Amino acid sequence: xxxxxxxxxxxxxxxxxxxxxxxxxxxxxxxxxxxxxxxxxxxxxxxxxxxxxxxxxxxxxxxxxxxxxxxxxxxxxxxxxxxxxxxxxxxxxxxxxxxxxxxxxxxxxxxx
Numbered sequence: 001x002x003x004x005x006x007x008x009x010x011x012x013x014x015x016x017x018x019x020x021x022x023x024x025x026x027x028x029x030x031x032x033x034x035x036x037x038x039x040x041x042x043x044x045x046x047x048x049x050x051x052x053x054x055x056x057x058x059x060x061x062x063x064x065x066x067x068x069x070x071x072x073x074x075x076x077x078x079x080x081x082x083x084x085x086x087x088x089x090x091x092x093x094x095x096x097x098x099x100x101x102x103x104x105x106x107x108x109x110x111x112x
Contacts, residue, residue, distance in 0.1 A: 007068035015060025016073045028078050032085050 002008060026045050033040050050056070065071035075083065 002069060004068055010064070010068065012065040012069065012071070013060050013062055014065055014071060014073075015062055016077060017060055017062045018077070019057075019059050020077055025077070028081055029085075032078075032081055036085075036089055 023045060030040050030043060062071060062073070
């Protein structure tokens with residue numbers, strides 16, 4: 001709950017306030033996926049020429065969220081990615097068989 005009325009109806013930038021390049025982010029994600037999904041092992045980023053309007057450097061300014069909301073990041077980028085990948089792997093993993101999805105004891109039917 002927000003105690004400061006000045007904090008209501010505001011726009012906040014929430015992030016870590018630490019610099020990470022796209023190449024570093026790519027490598028973090030790939031290294032975290034590899035143990036579960038080996039197919040990204042050979043994937044490499046494709047670099048292209050910058051386009052008009054591309055932002056070269058960007059870093060979240062979380063001072064406003066800190067000041068008005070008491071916001072403090074709980075995890076660093078790698079830790080957050082680890083948790084996100086673990087959650088998705090658990091939620092998106094297909095069940096081993098239909099029996100894994102059915103509650104209670106199972107009944108088998110054999111031949112006719």
